Amino acid sequence: MYRKIVIRPESCIGCRSCALVCSYGHFKAISPKLASVKVYSMDDFTEMPLMCMRCDDPECVKVCPTGALARNEKTGAVEIDHDKCIHCGKCVAACKLGNIHKAFGLTIKCDLCGGFPKCAAVCPAGAIDFIEVKEEEE
Amino acid sequence: MIITIDGKACECEKGEFLLQVAKRNGIDIPTLCHHDGLPGQAACRVCLVEVKDGSRNQVTASCVFPVDHEIEVSTNSRKVKEERGMVLALLRMRAPGSEVIANMCEAYGAPKIGRLKPVVDGDKCILCGLCKRACASLGNGAIETLMRGTQKYVGTPYDQPSGDCIGCGSCAEVCPTGAIEMKDEKGVRTIWGSEFRLVYCRECGKLIGTEEYMKAAGNTDDLCDECKGRQTAGMVKDFLKQR
Numbered sequence: 001m002y003r004k005i006v007i008r009p010e011s012c013i014g015c016r017s018c019a020l021v022c023s024y025g026h027f028k029a030i031s032p033k034l035a036s037v038k039v040y041s042m043d044d045f046t047e048m049p050l051m052c053m054r055c056d057d058p059e060c061v062k063v064c065p066t067g068a069l070a071r072n073e074k075t076g077a078v079e080i081d082h083d084k085c086i087h088c089g090k091c092v093a094a095c096k097l098g099n100i101h102k103a104f105g106l107t108i109k110c111d112l113c114g115g116f117p118k119c120a121a122v123c124p125a126g127a128i129d130f131i132e133v134k135e136e137e138e
Numbered sequence: 139m140i141i142t143i144d145g146k147a148c149e150c151e152k153g154e155f156l157l158q159v160a161k162r163n164g165i166d167i168p169t170l171c172h173h174d175g176l177p178g179q180a181a182c183r184v185c186l187v188e189v190k191d192g193s194r195n196q197v198t199a200s201c202v203f204p205v206d207h208e209i210e211v212s213t214n215s216r217k218v219k220e221e222r223g224m225v226l227a228l229l230r231m232r233a234p235g236s237e238v239i240a241n242m243c244e245a246y247g248a249p250k251i252g253r254l255k256p257v258v259d260g261d262k263c264i265l266c267g268l269c270k271r272a273c274a275s276l277g278n279g280a281i282e283t284l285m286r287g288t289q290k291y292v293g294t295p296y297d298q299p300s301g302d303c304i305g306c307g308s309c310a311e312v313c314p315t316g317a318i319e320m321k322d323e324k325g326v327r328t329i330w331g332s333e334f335r336l337v338y339c340r341e342c343g344k345l346i347g348t349e350e351y352m353k354a355a356g357n358t359d360d361l362c363d364e365c366k367g368r369q370t371a372g373m374v375k376d377f378l379k380q381r
Contacts, residue, residue, distance in 0.1 A: 007374075009374070009375060009378065010378075038364070038367055040367060040368050040371040042371060042372065042375060046375065048371035048374065048375060050367055050370060050371055050374070063355065063356075065175075065275040065276045065277070066175030066176060066275055067175070068175055081174070081175075083173075083174035083175070084173075084174045084175035085175060086173065086175050086176070086272050086275070086308045086311055086312050087307075087308060087311040088272075088276055088306050088307075088308040088311075089306065089347065089351075089355075090276075090306075090354075090355045092346075092363055093346070093347065093351075093352060093355035093356070093357040094355055094356060094357065095363070095366070096366065097366060097367065097370045098361070098362075098363040098364065098365065098366025098367035098368075098369070098370055099363075099367060099370075100363065101363040101364070102363075
């Protein structure tokens with residue numbers, strides 16, 4: 001049994017609480033720019049919350065020259081070590097899904113908050129959920 | 139293994155460097171030429187500590203000192219303060235234009251040296267070589283320390299624009315004293331005497347890098363992170379509709 005993040009865009013009300021709690025949890029700042037979860041407003045007035053999708057073979061880890069990006073085996077998330085990062089921006093260019101970005105001199109990426117994602121806890125509409133998956137359902 | 143740093147017992151593995159252990163345990167050691175992502179090089183000598191090993195006492199650079207048995211370390215003894223102050227005072231003579239070093243001199247009580255004159259007025263570089271290491275780790279190796287002795291400086295081979303430089307700006311990012319100049323003007327980035335055409339996102343016009351850099355990173359569709367995210371969001375939405 002393991003846990004994973006589930007997105008239900010049809011329930012999203014576009015309040016951006018997830019982005020605010022994400023930036024506050026990581027950097028003690030209220031700023032959607034510093035958030036690793038982004039909510040996109042689509043052309044047909046639907047909202048789409050997106051964060052790192054945790055690829056099986058992550059491109060960002062492959063291109064990182066200093067090993068600042070590494071997978072945390074406990075949570076399964078690829079985490080960034082800000083001390084090791086030299087801000088070359090290769091991961092930003094390499095991520096085809098656009099889930100890594102740079103802001104205020106920092107490279108920002110979802111790390112699953114160490115196993116307890118705050119965005120899922122705070123979402124009022126249940127659009128982001130952290131659920132348990134039984135192995136039979138895989 | 140347990141070592142003592144400033145009276146605090148710190149657990150560590152054999153072969154770990156002192157600076158690493160101190161940092162993990164929340165003990166502050168000032169550094170200039172150290173970056174966690176790159177190997178230590180002990181060039182600036184600001185991270186000096188005093189190591190007491192039985193009857194032997196030595197002042198050494200903590201970033202390259204591996205722990206192999208139980209020792210007692212002091213980061214703020216009189217000897218360390220004196221030697222670190224002198225190192226900083228000499229660095230100030232080497233790089234009089236750097237604010238970072240001037241602030242450190244004040245914070246760590248560097249003595250004033252009257253009989254020495256700055257090497258180059260307004261110079262900021264302390265010749266630590268961190269920029270060259272960052273460039274090498276990216277697989278470019280465009281810059282190197284040139285000449286020897288008092289004429290040493292950092293630059294591209296023969297001071298010609300290097301063909302290996304991709305204009306990523308990592309060297310300017312890791313430089314502890316902000317000595318490397320990088321200018322983005324009118325769609326052109328100037329660094330190390332080379333000029334690079336800047337690439338902007340084809341959807342929103344945000345700056346994403348230089349042409350050579352995008353080629354090296356394997357990004358072919360010239361989109362910024364946000365526009366890529368928007369594209370992904372559209373894909374996910376279509377996928378959900380089909381289900």
